[in-house]
Amino acid sequence: MFESRFQDFDERADGLRGAERLALLRAELRARGVDGFLVPRADAHQNEYVPASEERLAWLTGFTGSAGSAAVLMDRAALFMDGRYTVQAREQVDTSAFTPVNILDQTPAAWLREHAAGHRIGFDPWLHTVDAVDRLRAAGVALVPLANNPVDAIWNGRPQPPAEPITAHEPRLAGEDAVSKIARVQQEIVSAGADHLLLTDPHAIAWLFNIRGGDVAHTPLPLAWALVPADGKPLLLVQSRKLTNLLRDDLAEIAEIGEPERLQQELAALGQAGRTIMLDTSMTADHLRHVLETNGARLKHAADPIQKLKAVKNTAEIAGTREAHLRDGAAMARFLCWFDREAAGGALDEISAAQALETFRRETGQLMDVSFPTISAAGPNAALPHYRVTRATNRRIEPGLFLIDSGAQYRDGTTDITRTIAVGETTPEMRDRYTRVLKGHIAIATARFPKGSSGAQLDPFARRALWDVGADFDHGTGHGVGSYLSVHEGPQRISKLGHVALEAGMILSNEPGYYREGAFGIRIENLVLVREDARPGDERPMLAFETLTFAPIDTRPLALDLLTAEERAWLDAYHERVAAKIGPLLDEGTLSWMERACSSVR
CATH class of the missing domain: 3.40.350.10 (Creatinase/prolidase N-terminal domain)
Known part of the structure; x- marks a missing residue:
């Protein structure tokens, strides 16, 4: 019934061949007269998603995360990643060949100082930025630019570079x-x-x-x-x-x-x-x-001055993204209705859920692509923030919490939405953490802040309820989003590192989460638009967020006693807007389901 045209579920890399490929690379490095080599996940343009011909890190190590790098010496090798990927790295990589290193524990420069003092370390100068090279050299690393990439020399069957129409x-x-x-x-x-x-x-x-x-x-x-x-x-x-x-x-x-x-x-x-x-x-x-x-x-x-210019969307781009979100919300509502009906029978798995959601979006007739591979995650897989389901990792969806993070590329806008859905009974811990994540989401959605405020100043709003019980999440609260461009756009972000002032017209995600390793994961995400918010009596120009995403937020896993009256009122008002905006676009069966999903919690 359902299929995928814009994503596959095959394992893209083979970590079991890491030792074999590492040996080939070391032989190539000896022939070139260098003592080591750096392998970033990058192309010459520093894209987040790179063409298949540029996936050198995945081919060498088996690691398929969207950010990472490897350092190869003659007697050891390390794979560097951030906290989002520590579990994934351990599962994908042959750790007898590559030692996973969280960059919060040790940076590549620090690792090289410890293990490669006096060594000549080769690098591909097309794949490393000016800043990255300067940081390594300032740390005392002896870098040697190589005229061509040694990984390419040993990569049999490397895909051809892309040349798609413009x-x-x-x-x-x-x-x-x-x-x-x-x-x-x-x-x-x-x-x-x-x-x-x-x-x-x-x-x-x-x-x-x-x-x-x-x-x-x-x-x-x-x-x-x-x-x-x-x-x-x-x-x-x-x-x-x-x-x-x-x-x-x-x-x-x-x-x-x-x-x-x-x-x-x-x-x-x-x-x-x-x-x-x-x-x-x-x-x-x-x-x-x-x-x-x-x-x-x-x-x-x-x-790059264009970063900020394109981050502030104009009237046409804002109108387009609003239309895209209405279309996408209707597709999401159809999926959520279908999911509730099918999950109860116990026959669903992660792949079938991802295929169904893509199909509902394709049926709009306007889907150009998914905006990233759908994170369709059940049970412990949902504890991996950037989990990608494959046929090898595919899990059946069983009672507890199911997380689906997905997005679409339409010509008029780019979407990104996450919902965590109750399947049967949930535990008290699940309900407590789910509610605290929602409290953080509401705190961002309702934030009002002076012009000139940065995402770093707002980021704690999303974490306060989790901090109250000694919990947190290891990713930013929000990233910028483009207009039929990247779903991850800078320079705007809501995170500890988000120091660029937010401006009216910027679009960001609002996605706090919680992850219990080996058990479950929670994330609730809408996209928001920064807008001016002048009110009588204001002493300074103020900004606020307008929520762009419209799809029901599951109320079944809520611990209602943790929500304040104001938070309940926000949730009810949000669901009233969902019903008003998405309802006219739905078939009768989905509309009946949505009326129940959007019922009041007060």
């Missing part, structure tokens, strides 16, 4: 034409005292030129490079076979078009002309820094 992002959805965007970016370049801006981030390029692509799974990105001058036409470097004649003609009116192979030549020429090049050192490959410096360019280190 499409135009419609002006009615973009809300601003590329000419206007280019002019705004050029103002930023002039203000920074630079001659050119080097763009290596495909998200920024997609936004600037109002184009989308398919080179990266789940994010509509065209892999490309761009150089924007302070005055005149930008240079867009992209494979010509990705462009139709019509799109090429349209782009040629606003930019010079060239092949990606021209990038180093263009940078060398700018350097030789003594130009000042603005670049984001947190995103730019160290190799490109080297090309510029060796040719005499002056470098202006600055955050």
